[in-house]
Amino acid sequence: MSDSPNTPNANARSADATGGAPAGIDPRGPRFGAAVTAALLAITLLLGTGPGATTLLTVVGLLFILGVTRGLQGTVQGLAFRTWVRPRLAPPSELEDPRPPRFAQLVGLLVVGAGLVFAALGFPAAVPIAAAVALVAAFLNAAFGLCLGCELYLLLRRWAPQH
């Protein structure tokens, strides 16, 4: 999966490139978090409709809220990654800006939140539909490192007013 050989000065260079940006994070952290999220969403889908599925989707939504408000390092998955996964891995070859994956968490929250709102309004099918949409995004992130929310980030910056 790793697409790049290790370079000794990679960290220094990304720090230069990011300028005033927040410190870079290990890109494998968001991918691990996405794998956890994908597993929870897959179980949600297996449960179909009903209180169990709604509860689990609410849990996923709460995890997204943590990711949006505190950044990925502040999530339960981020803590699990730092505690159990990262000590077993080699140092990252590249660091990643933490803002795009955090933005992707917001996209995930909007999808899951919409599902829960529609379910509360009397459309129980909204729970598996929202779970399926979020599952595709989380799965692509975990399996291939493709961050759908991050791709939206540049699109939105294009549409943002020029300053």
Added chain:
Amino acid sequence: MHTNAVTGGLTSLAPAAGSGVAIRAALIVVLLAAASGAWWVSTRRAARFRPPQRHVLPGRPAAPVGDLTSKDLSHELGARATFVQFSSLTCATCPQVRRVLTELAATEPGVVRVDIQSEDHMDLVRQFSVYRTPTVLLLDPDGVVHSRTSGPLTPARALAALAQLSHATTRSIDV
């Protein structure tokens, strides 16, 4: 009697519930396989260098969008070719592409590599229809966009695009 009825009811229910989960599991597998397939196809498509598409939007000037000057780039154009890489803060693949192109510029005479930080050059991002990073434009010696690609880049694909450009330039000189 009662227990019999209950267990009978349960055993008749269990296969139904089991098959429901099995169907959902199958649907999940199909969904993820479709997502993987779509990802694979779009990645393969994006990885090839392809000619730029010139969309002429109604209400927009039909001016050629395909030219970049050394002033735009704050960098001299290569005598043979220039690879312009659009990077961004959001980009995990950009360093890999940067390494490939830096290596190419160092080994191939007349080839120059220019890095553009998309956030600081949104005018160029819009002008050249850059929707994701990394996007790489391959310019001919006059600064006209010959081809473009996005996503991860292998040295072989970059070399092939360069060879195609050299072929095209030689041919147009012959004509």
